[in-house]
Amino acid sequence: MSVLAVEGLDVRLGRRRILHDVGLTIRPGEIVTIVGPNGSGKSTLVRALIGALRPAAGRVTRQAGLRIGYVPQKLAVDATLPMTARRFLGLPRAVDDMAAVDALFAAGVPSVGDTQIADLSGGQLQRVLLARALLSEPHLLILDEPTQGLDQPGAASFYRQIEAIRSETGCAVLMVSHDLHVVMAASDRVICLNGHVCCEGHPEQVASAPEYRALFGTGTQGALALYRHEHAHSHDPAHPHSH
Incomplete structure (x- = not known):
């Protein structure tokens, strides 16, 4: 299915x-991320989809x-365009x-409705774009490098929002990302x-796959472990300020 x-x-x-010869499937309710170097065809694939x-x-x-x-x-x-x-x-x-x-609430920016588009921060604008995508009550949410230009905490926060949306709506998510x-x-x-x-699977499988390492090196392995450690704490009541 x-x-x-x-x-x-x-x-x-x-x-x-x-x-x-690209083949892939996206199942209901799963979050699938496409990674690849610049020029690998990620955005082209999204446009075809x-x-x-x-x-x-x-x-x-x-x-x-x-x-x-x-x-x-x-x-x-x-x-110069006046638009809230x-x-x-x-x-x-x-x-x-x-x-x-x-x-806007689901996208994590409940209070920006009256703000001019030109006055929004990069992160707020991405969330307004996300809110607009959610209006159609999608079965599949497709995001093309949604955190480009955001710092790492901003990107991590955006991805947590996506996880929350998936949990609440049950929609499938396909993301293109360079934030490995x-x-x-x-x-x-x-x-x-x-x-x-080149390869696909659970994040840990892909991070250790030779094809992935040939493209990205091994440097992301440590960052992955660090992020998972932080991510585990973010759900840990003993670390209330880790968000």
């Missing part, structure tokens, strides 16, 4: 073959009636106030991409 399945996917841009790119070969099968919420890598906002976060949520379709309040050490702890499964799927 999968919400989305990919088989034999090839994507070309002009004469360049960006992805070849949401239907923005036509593959040269292969197929993407979506569960019937699948609703996808999409959080782009970043949003170029004209700083609340008004932004109502584009392109009007959204009632209760739904907007609920979405942070994202590993928030993932049920990691897919390492470099034009094709």
